[in-house]
Amino acid sequence: MKWLVSLVGAGLVMLTLRDLFHTLWHPTRHGGLSRLVMTALWRFARRLRGRRRVVGLVGPLAMVTVVGMWTSTVVLGWAVVYWPHMPGAFAFSPGSEAAQAPALLDSLYLSLVTVATLGLGDIAPGDAWLRMVSPLEALVGFALLTATVSWVLEIFPALTRRRVLAVRLALLRDADPAPRQIDCTAGALLLDSLATDVARVRIDFTQYAEAYYFHDGEDHSSLAAMVGYAATLARRGQAARRPEVCLAGEVLAGALEDLATILDQRFLHTGGTAADVFAAYAADHGRSLAQP
Template identity: 40%
Template structure:
């Protein structure tokens, strides 16, 4: 009877006859409902951060496939600005996700194109390439992207054991090695 009540099934085949059990049965049913609700809520909250992380990895992979860093000198300042600002924003969102949902760090992506740990190095390469372009938009874009990568390294350094004076490159390398 206890299992049926906790699972909130309530078949009605077995009914409590003792007064104490009749009082505790609804409490047990509410406990079962709360456990079920909490479990489903956690699952529903964990997938959006994982999806955003995978989307960022796919975007970085696409930029790498297009060899965006090598072509950055030939691109318009508006294009450079748009791409770096967009990447910085996506990196900031992933940083917030890692801070608010720290358990997502331990989820590993099977597809290497969707694994941020495998694609994040291209953000560093892109940041370096954009920093070499001599326009105001490129300097601002490189600075924004660099700051976002610095912020991403903070929660990652806590998971990888690289807290302290480790640089962004070391933290991201440790993240890649860990995954």
């Protein structure tokens, strides 16, 4: 029975590590816990008054919540591993009153101390297998801290790329280049660079799906609001007479179609055209598509 309880605790730890791996390092980045938490918080925020202020906190709050749940589950899982063997399989420092506390409380305390790599030493594993298992929890705690830092460092550059593209589109919309200004070598280079930026954002939504739940602020820095103007520029490029401009317009249109496919498959599920998806994307972020 003791070993069965310990196996349940080990299972909790393994489930957490699996979710962490799929959220941060798996090529598809399909993390179960993180996506569920972020989707739930996003939908809840959309129903509240003062929506923009609340939605702006969803991304950071969801990341903190996910990391907290990972940490809590790891601590609880390892405590369940220790619990059936407490206090007999552990050594207590002289004068310590820990052995008089409930076994579950001691197990939680030991698990917290170990995962935080504090190593206070007032409770130490006595059995050989526990002396091997306990340092593994410290390694998991260190890996969890490292993963959290790397997650933050990965998300915010992806948000920057998305917002830079939105600001570029906003500036272009304000300049409102005429078709003849697009139909030149500079126009082809412009459309090609926009297609590259759109492709980067498409990859970001694949690799860092959590970035979808971050609010972009004002309309001019919101891709949800400005992406429609990119489609307008693509159409102008496709209608141009110069072959290089026409090709660049086709490439931009293809990049936008690919972006719409990813948004629809992963977040919106409209089953509609690219225009329908971008309209749903804008609405989901509390925006309306920018008009030329």
